[in-house]
Amino acid sequence: MANFYTDNTDIKFHLEHPLMKKIVALKERDFQDAATREDAPRNFEDAMDNYDKVLEIVGEICGDVLAENAEDVDAEGPRVVNGRVEYAPGTRQNHDVLTQAGLYNMSLPREYDGLNFPIVPYVMAAELVSRADAGFGNIWGLQDCAETIHEFASDDQKRRFLPRGARGETYSMDLTEPDAGSDLQAVQLKATLKDGQWLLNGVKRFITNGDAQIALVLARSEEGTQDGRGLSMFIYDRANGGMTVRRIENKLGIKGSPTCELVFKDAPAELCGDRKLGLIKYVMSLMNGARLGVGAQAVGIAEAAYREGLKYARERFQFGKAIIEFPAVYEMLANMQVKLQGARSILYETSRFVDIYKTYTHLATERSLEKEEREELKKYQKLADFYTPLLKLFASEYANEIAYDALQIHGGSGYMKDYPIQRLARDARITNIYEGTSQLQVVAAIRGVTTGHYLKQVREVYELLPVQPGLEPASEALKGMTAEYEAAVATVTAAGDPEYVDFHARRLVEMIGYIIIGYLLLQDASRRESYAKSAALFVKYGQAKVAAHAAFIRNFQTEDLEAYKKA
Amino acid sequence: MKELKIVVLAKQVPDTRNVGKDAMKSDGTVNRAALPAIFNPEDLNALEQALRLKDAFEGVSVHILTMGPGRAAEIIREAMYRGADGGYLLSDRAFAGSDTLATSYAISRALKNLQYDLILCGRQAIDGDTAQVGPQVAEKLGLPQVTYAEEIQRVEHGAITVKRRLERGVEVVTCPLPAVVTVNGSAAPCRPRNARLVMRYKYAKAPQEAREVTGEYAELLDRRPYLKLTEWSVNDIRCEAGELGLNGSPTKVKTIENVVFQAKESKVLTVDDAGIDELMKELITNHTIG
Numbered sequence: 049m050a051n052f053y054t055d056n057t058d059i060k061f062h063l064e065h066p067l068m069k070k071i072v073a074l075k076e077r078d079f080q081d082a083a084t085r086e087d088a089p090r091n092f093e094d095a096m097d098n099y100d101k102v103l104e105i106v107g108e109i110c111g112d113v114l115a116e117n118a119e120d121v122d123a124e125g126p127r128v129v130n131g132r133v134e135y136a137p138g139t140r141q142n143h144d145v146l147t148q149a150g151l152y153n154m155s156l157p158r159e160y161d162g163l164n165f166p167i168v169p170y171v172m173a174a175e176l177v178s179r180a181d182a183g184f185g186n187i188w189g190l191q192d193c194a195e196t197i198h199e200f201a202s203d204d205q206k207r208r209f210l211p212r213g214a215r216g217e218t219y220s221m222d223l224t225e226p227d228a229g230s231d232l233q234a235v236q237l238k239a240t241l242k243d244g245q246w247l248l249n250g251v252k253r254f255i256t257n258g259d260a261q262i263a264l265v266l267a268r269s270e271e272g273t274q275d276g277r278g279l280s281m282f283i284y285d286r287a288n289g290g291m292t293v294r295r296i297e298n299k300l301g302i303k304g305s306p307t308c309e310l311v312f313k314d315a316p317a318e319l320c321g322d323r324k325l326g327l328i329k330y331v332m333s334l335m336n337g338a339r340l341g342v343g344a345q346a347v348g349i350a351e352a353a354y355r356e357g358l359k360y361a362r363e364r365f366q367f368g369k370a371i372i373e374f375p376a377v378y379e380m381l382a383n384m385q386v387k388l389q390g391a392r393s394i395l396y397e398t399s400r401f402v403d404i405y406k407t408y409t410h411l412a413t414e415r416s417l418e419k420e421e422r423e424e425l426k427k428y429q430k431l432a433d434f435y436t437p438l439l440k441l442f443a444s445e446y447a448n449e450i451a452y453d454a455l456q457i458h459g460g461s462g463y464m465k466d467y468p469i470q471r472l473a474r475d476a477r478i479t480n481i482y483e484g485t486s487q488l489q490v491v492a493a494i495r496g497v498t499t500g501h502y503l504k505q506v507r508e509v510y511e512l513l514p515v516q517p518g519l520e521p522a523s524e525a526l527k528g529m530t531a532e533y534e535a536a537v538a539t540v541t542a543a544g545d546p547e548y549v550d551f552h553a554r555r556l557v558e559m560i561g562y563i564i565i566g567y568l569l570l571q572d573a574s575r576r577e578s579y580a581k582s583a584a585l586f587v588k589y590g591q592a593k594v595a596a597h598a599a600f601i602r603n604f605q606t607e608d609l610e611a612y613k614k615a
Numbered sequence: 616m617k618e619l620k621i622v623v624l625a626k627q628v629p630d631t632r633n634v635g636k637d638a639m640k641s642d643g644t645v646n647r648a649a650l651p652a653i654f655n656p657e658d659l660n661a662l663e664q665a666l667r668l669k670d671a672f673e674g675v676s677v678h679i680l681t682m683g684p685g686r687a688a689e690i691i692r693e694a695m696y697r698g699a700d701g702g703y704l705l706s707d708r709a710f711a712g713s714d715t716l717a718t719s720y721a722i723s724r725a726l727k728n729l730q731y732d733l734i735l736c737g738r739q740a741i742d743g744d745t746a747q748v749g750p751q752v753a754e755k756l757g758l759p760q761v762t763y764a765e766e767i768q769r770v771e772h773g774a775i776t777v778k779r780r781l782e783r784g785v786e787v788v789t790c791p792l793p794a795v796v797t798v799n800g801s802a803a804p805c806r807p808r809n810a811r812l813v814m815r816y817k818y819a820k821a822p823q824e825a826r827e828v829t830g831e832y833a834e835l836l837d838r839r840p841y842l843k844l845t846e847w848s849v850n851d852i853r854c855e856a857g858e859l860g861l862n863g864s865p866t867k868v869k870t871i872e873n874v875v876f877q878a879k880e881s882k883v884l885t886v887d888d889a890g891i892d893e894l895m896k897e898l899i900t901n902h903t904i905g
Contacts, residue, residue, distance in 0.1 A: 049632070086839065087814040090831070101817065102810045109807055150810035163810055364902070466899055 050115065052176045053107025056351065058389065059172050061576055062396040063099060068168065071400060072096065074407040075166045085158055099169040105149055106173045114142050114180035121181060121304035122471050131292035133259035133306045135187075142184050146177075147216040152191050156198055160210035167403040168396060171344045175395070178348025182475040183302035185345045186256050192337040193219035193264050197283065199409070200321035200330055205283060209262055220260035221334055222252045222284070222310065229254070230488060232266065232327055233276040237312060239267035246282060246319060248290070248312040258308025259293050261286045264334065265317060266326050281326040282317040290315025301474030336432070338483045339440040340402060343395050346440075346447035346479040350388045353447070353472045357381060357454030360467075364459075377457060384450045386569070386586040389579070391443040393568040394561075398435040405429040434501050437484070437492035442561050444480035451476040487554070494553040498541060502560045506530055510567035516574050522587040526566050529591055532598040533559045543606055551609060555597040562590030618674035619770065621665045622729060624722060624736035624752065625658035625679050625694065627687040631741045639871065645742060652686065654693050657737025659805035661798040664767050665735050666698045666806065672770070676700050678729070682710060682721060685823035691844050695816040696808035701841070703729070704821045707848040712861035715743070719751030721859060724852040726756060733775065734795045738763060746797070753795035760795040761788060765802045821846045 053059060072095045073079075079095075081088035089095035117138030124136040135143070146152065154170045156162025178185035194213050198206060213219065228234035237250030248267055252258070263284040270278035284291065290313055297307040321330055358381055361372035371377050408425035411417065417425065451473040455462035462469050480486045496502045511530075515523040536559060540552045569583035629650035631638070637649045662677070669675040679694045679702030681687050691702030705725050713721065726734065734753075739746035746762075753760035761777045768787065769776040779786045780799050790796075818835055820828060821844040825836055836842050849859065857863060884890040898904045 087811050089814075090835075097817070098814050101813050105808050105810060105813065145807055148809065149807040150812070163814075461899065464899075466896060 050111030051104065051107040052110040052115070052179055053103045053172075055107075055111075058392060059103070059175065060100070061572070062392065063096070063103070063169060063172060065168075065396065065400065065575075067400050067404075068096065068166075071166050071168065071403045071407070074404065074411070075164065077411075081158060081164070088158065088164075099165065102151075102163070102165070103169060103172055103176070106151060106176050109145055109149060109151075110176045110180035113145050114177065114184060117142060118181040118184075118304075118471070119468070121183065123303075125303040126296060126306040128293050128296050128308075131294075133257075133293055133296065133308065135306070136304055139184060139187070139304045142181065143187065143216070143218070146188060147214075150214070152188075152216070153194060153210070153214040154191065156194055156210055156213075160194075160198070160206060161214035162194075162210070167340070167406065168399045171340060171395065171399045174341055174344035175348040175351070175392075178345040179352045180348075181304060182345055182349050182472075183304035185341075185348065186302060186305040187218060189341045189345070190219040190221065190257055190260065192334070192341055193221055193262070195337055196264060196281075196330060196334045197320065199333060200281070201283065205318065205320065209283060209285075212262065217261035218257055220255055220257045220263045221338070222255050222258065222263050222265040223331060223334075224254045225251060226253045230485065232331060233274075233279075235266050235268060235279055235327070237265065237267045238271075239269040239280060239282060239317070240271075241269075246317050248282065248284065248315040248317050250312055251294075252308075252310040252312070254297065255308045255310055256305055258306065258310045259286070263291075264320065264330075265312075266331060267317075269319075269323055269326070276327040277324055279326040280323045281320040281330040283320045284312075284315060284317040288316045299478070301471070301477055335483060336402075336436050339436050339489075340395075340398060342479055342483045343391075343398070343436075343439045343443040346443035346476070347388070347392050347395050349472055349476045349479065350384075350391060350443070350447040350450045353451040353454040353469060353476065354381075354384050354388050356467065356469045356472065357384060357450075357457045360454075360461075360469075361457050371457070380453045380457060382585055383589055384453055386582045386589065387446040387450060389572075389582045390565040390569055390586050391439075391446045393572055394435065394439045394565050395443060397568055398432060398439045401428045401432040401435055405432055430501065431505070434493065434496040434505075437489040438496075438502075438557065438561050438564065440484065441480075441486050441489040441493065441557065442565065444476075445486060447476040447479050448473075490554045490557050491550075493557045494549065497537060497553070497556045497560060498549065502564065503530070503534065503537075506560075506563060506567065510564070510571075513567075513571060514574065515570065516577075516580060519570060519573060519580055519583060522566070522570060522584050525587050525591050526563060526570070529559070529563050529566070529587075529594045532594055533563060536598050536601045539601055545606065548606060548609065551612070552601055552604075555601060559594045559597050562594050566590050618676070619668065619672065619733065620729075620731050621668065621675065621677045621733045621735060622726065622731045623658065623662050623665050623677060623679050623694065623699070624734065624749070625662065625681050625690050626655045626737075626740045627652050627681065627683050627690045628655045628740050628742045629653075639873070652689070654690055655737055655740045655742075657739060657741075657798060657800050659737070660800055660802040661735040661737050661796075662694055662697060662699065663803050663805040664764070664796075664798055665733075667803075668733075668767065668770060669698065678702050680705065680722065680725060680729075682706070682713075682718060682725075685821060688819075688821035688824055688844055688846075691821070692816055692819050693808070695819060696813045697806055698809065698812065702844060704823075704844060704846045705852070706821070706823065706846055709849045709856065709859050712864060713859065714864035714866035715745050715747040715751060716865060717859055717861075717863035719748045719755060720863060721852070721854065722748070723752050723755035724854040725847060726752070728847070728852060732792045733770075734758070734793070736795070736797055738797045738799050749795055749797035756795070758793055758795050759790050760797070761790050762797045764796045764798045767796070816842070818842050819844055 072092050082090040089098055121136045121138040127134050153162040154165045158164050174189050177188050239246050239248055265282045265284050266279055267282055268278050269280040292311050294309040294311050361377050362370055364371045405425050405428035455469045455473045458469055566587045569586050573579040573583045629647050630653045640646045665677045669677050677699045679691045679699055681690045682705040688704050736749045750760055763779045764777045765780040766778040774789050774791050776789045780801050819842045884894055
């Protein structure tokens, strides 16, 4: 009888962000569907009420069905039978219930049997699903693929494929291979054109939900090429045969999500979009969506882990009192909570940026944009590009830290398989690995450091916002942190050595992350008083981290680099 | 099968599954203000059986009939969010204080206004737990009844085949239509609310509620007739005033006792690994061991 949406007012708080007014009006094209569609909102309030009501359904299903099934799904996992995947019974039930509830195709337009929801409430649903069962979050979250088809496929393909998601068919994105993991330019799976029909041949590995009905497959369509420019994107329909599942990986966590090795043998497929743009354009778009999804997944796991830690600390008595009364424990819990809230703030800030630029992108296919609109598109796309890796990095690392601390609070019991926390700790561990490791998020984010984009956002937006009375010390601390960051960036870039920048990149990216999340929580506090404490605590925590990084960089000589090299 | 008209009898009940100290008033009646109003759980099981027939066959319609104050219209909306076609709210002060006899009288009279092939309802409601209304409705309408139903297996040649869950086993019976079927909580759980249906029907209102709606939403009700729920008062059903409400209710509550459990209920564990696991988990959770 739990509802994961109504029991967590933080989510509704972010849903009610002032920028939603702009997002909803854009997404609904000023509510033009209301005249013809009975399920379309008539105005902003009506739309927001829809999101609220639908998230309540998501929250109820998460609490009553997904969370209840999670332990069994973790123990049983999926199986391969005759080259096909069979989900664990709980996974199947989760999927069926969410299909009945109409919770697939959430962000697609109504003409494709979508709900036409903005990214923000869709990401909220992803957070809720992942709090209940992070592994299932992958299967559900692969509806992201529909976004890519919607953006890049032909009208005919959109009409044929997109409505299928609403009827319970699932997706997979088949990118990685045994020798092409982080380095997707090395993809070898071959696509050959024979009598006007593309055929796929080769092997894909580590494919989440690999036995989906509809797959987006990255394949080498240009014979003789070796790099990313020879790769195209294909839509593969499982109904046409030619693909079998060789095996399922035995993973540490997210056990309910089948991670497959696939063999394609003359599997017929159709080209999606233009040849040769597979990696450089479509996968990049797919990956940004997936990183937002992993951010949501990480926040969902973090929420679940924090709750487990808090509950145990209140219930467990040692030395005559609940262990939450000991400073060592309550400090841990306080830091866990503010990390969780900080990660959630940057998750929804990023989601709002994505919402605005994606909607403008679609709008641009319907009519030519005004100059002002084109500028907004560019501005928000840039923000989304810089915030996505920052979000993925912080949310996934925090999910791990929070799960680690929550397990620690459980003491010996946490190490046993008797409590949900052990599952959450295992599930969290993948979030900072897949869809780009933390190290690769740093690579994506460092440009925003060296080009000054992050700093610009801090100086020109965040620093100018009014500060709630009482939070002046936090605001001053953030200014000090920003100065330290600026100095550190200057020191690192002054050397003019790219390797030196790479070496310190994570430190610099983390520094700006603490600053940005600090500012976001400060803004949250201006809308809801209870965040004042979180903002103050987070800034205290971040301030110490920034100081440590700054000291390391200050005391580091270029010659020191040699001592670290092992190769 | 050309068509099949199903009426599901449903009740809005206080959620008695999480009862606090203030659940009962000092006069022995239920303190409805302290308990959230929900769709009676077994009525949801009945609704699911109806919706499955609708999924399986063309020409099946599913309507809700509920008796209660204006806010009981929420039950009709909840059913429509899950796939029901509409519903009827039976609402009048004259129904207040009805026991099961007066309730089944009013409901059976209302059913006479409707065409139906199959009447479904939950076995019992969680507030009164009598399990009497369904069978009484069948008696008053002179219809055959199938109680403790778990699954409607077939509908063909004007008859239904129903699996019944009994204390010592399962019984499969065939029964001519029209009939009343009361459904057990052990039947398939009801499907969730559907996002698109919620958005479509959220402004559906019974006339009592519609009176409070103004401006553009009042206009919306006029433009979309399916948003207007049917409501009946005593004047809309042919009935004898003396059979209704308190007057028509022979049941009189003499006293109510508060029962305080002295000891926890005993618990039966299965003698196998799963049972031992469960016990171990409980002992670890409450820190008896570990």
